[in-house]
Amino acid sequence: MKNNSNHHFLFKNLKEKRMSFERVFEHIKEFMRSEPSGKYRLIIGTDSQVHPRQTTFITGVVILNEGKGVWACIRKVVVPRKMEHLHERISYELSLSEEIVSLFTEEKKNQLIDIVLPHVYDGASFTMEGHIDIGAGKRNKTREFVNEMVTRMESIGVEPKIKPNAFVASCYANRFTK
Template sequence: MRNSLRFYNLSEDQMSMQDVIHRLKSFILRDPRSAYVLSIGTDSQVHQEYTKFITAVHLHRIGRGAWGCLKHTVIKRPIHSLREKISLETAYSQEITAIFLEKYFEEITDLLLPFTGEGADLTLEVHLDVGKKGQTKELIQEMTGRITAMGIEAKIKPDSYTAFSYANRYTK
């Protein structure tokens, strides 16, 4: 399945995971003395005959722009169970995060190592579409626990912008 991962953004279509890593590294190399937050988050939208999931990869150069891309997944049925929907969103984010951790995160951090004394930093976060308000509050502990078990910081609303803002724009 990992070989079939395809990402896109407004500039490019059909990017492989290798393409995504290349773009992230190029973005970092333009300013390796900056602090970065690499966040991964998924949002979904239930449609009449299917449920659309968008997983976003977002690299924020703090105070100086960002680069991002999206992965589109469709389940061919409407998912009405909030627990199932949020669980799948979390699983899709975990899948991409695991790929980063397995193969690429060290490669990306190595670019910044020579500049750590000059402010270079990279944080990896998973952004969940859950928050303390609304129905998803009952799912916070379970979903954040799945992420922290990976050794990654989990962010919830209002700090989980990659899921509830960036990915959300493309689920409609």
């Protein structure tokens, strides 16, 4: 019997409204197989927006073939209260990203690596990044959380990126939180 522990993870994009994680993973593999010699970055990042009665979290899952295109989807989570404490919100954003990263088991990551492996001498590559919607700039309210959040991403084997390089969290996911 197939393990359905991922059934509560529903993703969507402009073409499909209710995708399971398995379906998302199939899309990623299809996208990579269409050009196995690509330079692929699998990027997961979450952003949030506080509304009057709730806080909306959007996690973006993006497979990017540098300079050649992208396939992406989102997962939406709504917390039925205003999360006004910045550290709590940033930490929860990261937890949601960590949850999605954990679905990419070693077996799944190896399946993706196996697509590009025969083409590494042609420049093919595969990396996994976690985009965190925080910045280290002096005027950035989130700068005090950078070390903690970056360490959390690194500890799960994902290359952390913060603003201005965290575009999946700060741009893509952000568009859907409004």
